[in-house]
Each structure stands twice: as C-alpha cells, then as structure tokens.
Amino acid sequence: MELNPKIHQIPNATAHRLPIYYRSLKKLNEAGVERVKSKELSQMTQIPSATIRRDFSHFGELGRSGYGYEVVYVTEVFRELLNVNNIINVVLVGAGNLGQAILRNNFKKERNIIIKGAFDNDSSQFGKEISGIQILPMEQMKDFIISEQICTAICAVPSEVSQEVVEQLIDAGITSILNFAPGRIKVPVNIQMKYIDFSSEIFTMVYQNEALYPANLVEED
Numbered sequence: 001m002e003l004n005p006k007i008h009q010i011p012n013a014t015a016h017r018l019p020i021y022y023r024s025l026k027k028l029n030e031a032g033v034e035r036v037k038s039k040e041l042s043q044m045t046q047i048p049s050a051t052i053r054r055d056f057s058h059f060g061e062l063g064r065s066g067y068g069y070e071v072v073y074v075t076e077v078f079r080e081l082l083n084v085n086n087i088i089n090v091v092l093v094g095a096g097n098l099g100q101a102i103l104r105n106n107f108k109k110e111r112n113i114i115i116k117g118a119f120d121n122d123s124s125q126f127g128k129e130i131s132g133i134q135i136l137p138m139e140q141m142k143d144f145i146i147s148e149q150i151c152t153a154i155c156a157v158p159s160e161v162s163q164e165v166v167e168q169l170i171d172a173g174i175t176s177i178l179n180f181a182p183g184r185i186k187v188p189v190n191i192q193m194k195y196i197d198f199s200s201e202i203f204t205m206v207y208q209n210e211a212l213y214p215a216n217l218v219e220e221d
Contacts (some may be wrong), residue, residue: 037068094156095120145172
C-alpha cells in the first residue's frame with residue numbers, strides 16, 4: 001500500500017502498523033460491526049491495546065474512552081491515509097525462485113497493488129510468463145519504468161548485485177524499493193528503502209519465543 005505523505009509525520013513503527021489496522025477494521029466493517037474497542041482490536045492484530053491507542057492518537061480523536069472506535073469512520077480514515085483507492089503499479093527485479101513466487105501471488109489480497117513488469121539478467125528466463133507477466137531482460141527495464149510511470153519496485157536479486165540493481169532502479173525514476181537482500185544498500189535520502197530479511201525475522205522470533213518459553217531453546221554443542 002502506498003503511504004499518504006501525512007504518514008511521514010508519524011513514527012515509522014506506527015506507519016508500518018497502519019496496514020494491519022486497516023485490514024482488521026475492513027474485516028469488521030464487512031461483517032457489519034459498528035464499533036470496536038482497542039482490546040478487541042488487539043486480539044485481532046496481536047498488537048497491545050496500549051500501542052493501538054497510542055498509534056490512533058496520532059490522528060486526532062478517533063474514539064472515546066469506554067466506547068471504542070466507530071468502525072466505518074476509522075476504516076475510512078486509514079483508507080485515506082494509505083491511499084487504498086489508488087492503483088499502485090510495481091516492477092519486480094529478479095525472477096529466480098523468490099521472484100517467481102512473488103509473481104504467482106501478485107498481491108491477490110491487495111487488488112490495488114499490481115506487478116506490471118518483471119526483469120532478470122538470466123536469458124533462460126526471457127519470455128517466460130508467470131501470472132500473465134512476461135519476464136523481460138534488464139536492458140528493457142528503464143524504458144519500461146519510464147513509459148509506465150512506475151515509482152515502486154521489488155528487488156529480489158542476490159546480495160552481491162543488489163547495490164547495482166538498486167542504482168539502476170533509481171536512475172529509472174524509482175523512489176520506493178522493497179529489498180529482499182539482507183545487505184544494506186546506499187541510497188539517496190529521498191529514496192524509501194524497506195528491507196525484508198528472513199534471517200533477522202527468524203532470530204527476532206526465536207528471541208521473543210525464548211522469553212516466553214525458555215525450555216524450547218536448544219544450545220549448540
């Protein structure tokens with residue numbers, strides 16, 4: 001989901017939780033629920049109710065103590081903040097196993113996010129079609145991005161080439177990048193870069209799990 005400029009005025013952690021809140025509120029709205037308390041929303045999102053109240057406070061008086069939040073109203077607030085009604089076109093770079101899995105999914109649950117093009121430097125992949133998207137050579141990427149006026153990219157290439165690929169994306173006009181390589185990339189300050197690092201996520205979960213269930217930790221020999 002593309003973020004409204006207003007979101008840059010709030011803490012990053014809060015901004016990252018907004019899509020979670022929106023999806024939960026949308027489900028409640030579709031189920032005909034008229035209002036919800038932070039405790040109930042906490043059970044749905046697995047986010048502490050105190051954190052929810054603090055996050056919501058950044059957007060004014062969204063609810064009342066003891067009454068909760070009007071589901072329709074708050075859903076619409078987050079819909080506007082997240083620009084949910086806008087179509088977000090994305091390019092994918094890297095059509096290996098991970099890239100192909102992303103193509104097959106193609107944001108089926110988020111109808112406003114669409115992968116418009118996929119690129120790779122492996123000639124054996126050229127012309128291959130996945131979920132209606134044809135894999136094209138990297139040489140065609142810049143012209144494609146410019147002609148389609150795309151600002152967002154998913155980078156699913158190996159770490160050793162991620163810096164070079166990101167620079168090519170920026171040169172083509174990309175301003176927001178979701179990067180699956182764990183190594184940090186040098187980018188200009190005006191470029192939004194988000195990292196998806198599976199190893200870090202697993203270590204974080206193990207740390208949190210150890211705190212809850214110390215007996216589950218197995219030490220190395």
